[in-house]
Amino acid sequence: MQSCDALIIGGGPAGSTCAGALTRHGLDVLVLDQKTFPRDKVCAGWITPGVLESLQIDAADYAAGRVLQPITGFRTGMIAGNEVETRYQRNVGYGIRRCEFDHYLLQRSGARLRLGEPLRSLARRGDGWMVNGDIETPLLIGAGGHFCPVARFLGAQSRMTESVVAAKEVEFAMDAAQAQQCGVQPETPELFFCKDLKGYGWCVRKSGYLNIGVGRKDSHRLSEHLDAFCEFLRHRGKIPAGIPDRFHGHAYLLHGHGVRRFFDDGVLLIGDAAGLAYAESGEGIRPAVESALLAAATLVEAAGDYRQQRLAPYQRHLQARLGPASSEKSRLPAGLRRYIGGKVLSSAWFTRHVVLDRWFLHARQGALRAS
Ligand SMILES: Cc1cc2nc3c(=O)[nH]c(=O)nc-3n(C[C@H](O)[C@H](O)[C@H](O)COP(=O)(O)OP(=O)(O)OC[C@H]3O[C@@H](n4cnc5c(N)ncnc54)[C@H](O)[C@@H]3O)c2cc1C
Numbered sequence: 001m002q003s004c005d006a007l008i009i010g011g012g013p014a015g016s017t018c019a020g021a022l023t024r025h026g027l028d029v030l031v032l033d034q035k036t037f038p039r040d041k042v043c044a045g046w047i048t049p050g051v052l053e054s055l056q057i058d059a060a061d062y063a064a065g066r067v068l069q070p071i072t073g074f075r076t077g078m079i080a081g082n083e084v085e086t087r088y089q090r091n092v093g094y095g096i097r098r099c100e101f102d103h104y105l106l107q108r109s110g111a112r113l114r115l116g117e118p119l120r121s122l123a124r125r126g127d128g129w130m131v132n133g134d135i136e137t138p139l140l141i142g143a144g145g146h147f148c149p150v151a152r153f154l155g156a157q158s159r160m161t162e163s164v165v166a167a168k169e170v171e172f173a174m175d176a177a178q179a180q181q182c183g184v185q186p187e188t189p190e191l192f193f194c195k196d197l198k199g200y201g202w203c204v205r206k207s208g209y210l211n212i213g214v215g216r217k218d219s220h221r222l223s224e225h226l227d228a229f230c231e232f233l234r235h236r237g238k239i240p241a242g243i244p245d246r247f248h249g250h251a252y253l254l255h256g257h258g259v260r261r262f263f264d265d266g267v268l269l270i271g272d273a274a275g276l277a278y279a280e281s282g283e284g285i286r287p288a289v290e291s292a293l294l295a296a297a298t299l300v301e302a303a304g305d306y307r308q309q310r311l312a313p314y315q316r317h318l319q320a321r322l323g324p325a326s327s328e329k330s331r332l333p334a335g336l337r338r339y340i341g342g343k344v345l346s347s348a349w350f351t352r353h354v355v356l357d358r359w360f361l362h363a364r365q366g367a368l369r370a371s
Pocket of ligand 1: 009010011012013014015032033034035041042043044045046047117118119143144145146147148149167168169213215249250251252270271272273277282283284285286288
């Protein structure tokens with residue numbers, strides 16, 4: 001039998017950040033993940049600088065032996081429409097590789113790890129939990145991503161009632177010839193919206209790697225949208241010949257697009273398990289990290305009393321940080337939406353101040369710091 005002060009299911013950015021914060025406050029934390037690390041995660045691997053700041057990562061230290069691609073601009077528009085290049089005089093983001101980033105965060109969390117083991121069983125025992133038949137803990141944290149079993153235990157019905165983002169991507173190391181053929185600049189990722197504005201495609205070059213993908217709020221005909229985007233990139237000389245043909249798919253929930261219960265007696269959810277990705281951009285790493293820090297602060301404040309009324313501040317802090325749920329549906333007819341979309345996405349002003357600064361970079365919101 002093994003016991004711990006807190007058991008975290010999932011060692012992605014949410015789980016490792018929460019583990020690190022609780023460990024720093026003296027709790028004995030165990031992280032359980034079904035995968036062994038380093039492991040890959042379907043993701044474009046683009047983060048805003050606030051993520052490094054919240055995690056107190058020294059960029060130079062991280063970059064030693066890992067990919068940390070500075071981003072200083074974007075090329076954006078509608079697929080097969082006009083394009084706009086926006087430049088900044090500073091780093092507005094970084095390209096990372098999830099196999100490296102997640103491993104780095106988990107290793108430095110200081111938590112005990114049980115890797116390569118899924119959550120198989122979960123039962124309430126008195127005021128605590130019994131997990132997999134041999135782990136006892138008073139506190140369970142669900143950080144297992146969109147399909148987190150702890151979220152399911154709290155009633156989430158991922159496959160039935162939730163309207164998710166469906167996405168496909170591929171990341172691969174370019175050989176020398178491919179690197180020469182690739183027309184994407186490493187410091188200027190390309191983001192192009194689908195004509196119906198229900199999603200966008202990206203092409204992010206990070207050092208010698210290229211990441212291509214499409215994410216949409218409507219999973220219908222995702223592969224066709226992906227093919228159209230790749231053809232558009234090819235036509236513009238952006239992607240080299242011989243890219244892998246096997247793209248990986250995944251789904252996740254945007255903040256406000258689902259109704260997950262975040263907490264109950266002795267348990268709470270963080271990151272994708274809680275469904276927190278930004279609605280406009282689909283960025284999920286920053287909300288994963290921030291929710292983990294807010295959860296840790298609530299748990300430390302609760303000082304061992306994890307009844308649900310003591311965990312309720314977590315939900316209030318999350319709402320204050322992420323803003324009101326935004327499950328708005330456009331009332332404009334599809335044709336008019338396309339027309340207006342095409343116009344505004346050709347505007348350099350709208351692209352910089354609304355699409356990038358507001359929707360993608362959250363430029364007015366400073367980084368959340370650990371308490
Ligand atoms: C195609 C795509 C592109 C994306 N691009 C970006 C991007 O560029 N930037 C960005 O910020 N966000 C992006 N996102 C979103 C981002 O990947 C997620 O929001 C982020 O990974 C959430 O982190 P997390 O720690 O909550 O969950 P995850 O990173 O999913 O980690 C969950 C962990 O739980 C483990 N786990 C799952 N089930 C179990 C189980 N039963 N038992 C034990 N362990 C389990 C998994 O192995 C995994 O390690 C993208 C998502 C997709 C699908």
